[in-house]
Amino acid sequence: MAILQMEDGSKLTDLQSIIQELAPLGITLNYWSIGDNPELHHLLSQDSLDDAQKETVLTHLDHYFNELASTGYTSRDLIVLHPEVPNLDTMLSKFDKIHTHADDEVRYIVAGEGIFGFVRPDGSQVELTVQPQEYINVPAGTQHWFILTPAKRVKAVRYFCGTAGWVPKYTDIQIRVGRQVASV
Numbered sequence: 001m002a003i004l005q006m007e008d009g010s011k012l013t014d015l016q017s018i019i020q021e022l023a024p025l026g027i028t029l030n031y032w033s034i035g036d037n038p039e040l041h042h043l044l045s046q047d048s049l050d051d052a053q054k055e056t057v058l059t060h061l062d063h064y065f066n067e068l069a070s071t072g073y074t075s076r077d078l079i080v081l082h083p084e085v086p087n088l089d090t091m092l093s094k095f096d097k098i099h100t101h102a103d104d105e106v107r108y109i110v111a112g113e114g115i116f117g118f119v120r121p122d123g124s125q126v127e128l129t130v131q132p133q134e135y136i137n138v139p140a141g142t143q144h145w146f147i148l149t150p151a152k153r154v155k156a157v158r159y160f161c162g163t164a165g166w167v168p169k170y171t172d173i174q175i176r177v178g179r180q181v182a183s184v
């Protein structure tokens, strides 16, 4: 269940209210069902997955990729983050500073949770916790950051229309909004 933390520390959990607060950024946030396939749920319950298991997960969810492919998306992968991932903090340090991408950032959370932070057009900052079955599209050029919750676990499908556009371009704006604690 998505949680939006405002700069004053208040939190929204109603999806429509969250969507309204993110509207000035043009962010899409949708509920995409994972379905009830036992093999898929078993794989998603594991911390780490080998390449074949990742591809099995992606194949189970490719009906969503096929929809995006009709709008120009050409590839997808599954990012699997958990505390035992080597150099996890180094990898996360690429995303925990305010940055933009030349392409939309399109993610589908399928396990765990993560926090996207955004700088809104009026300069205010918000942090959005996204959880399983939530799809987010962060438009190209949006000033954002990404961190994990204390659980330090997330599995997300990443959709690409080419790879050059997802390289982070850092801005010099500092993050002000507080850090969320683990979700409810």
Ligand SMILES: CSCCC(=O)/C(O)=C/O
Binding pocket: 079, 095, 105, 107, 114, 144, 145, 146, 154, 156, 158
């Ligand atoms: C959960 S996706 C990993 C984070 C990422 O790709 C990114 O660009 C965050 O801003």
Ligand SMILES: [Fe+2]
Binding pocket: 095, 099, 101, 105, 144, 146, 168
């Ligand atoms: Fe990003």
Ligand code: NI
Binding pocket: 042, 046
């Ligand atoms: Ni097993």
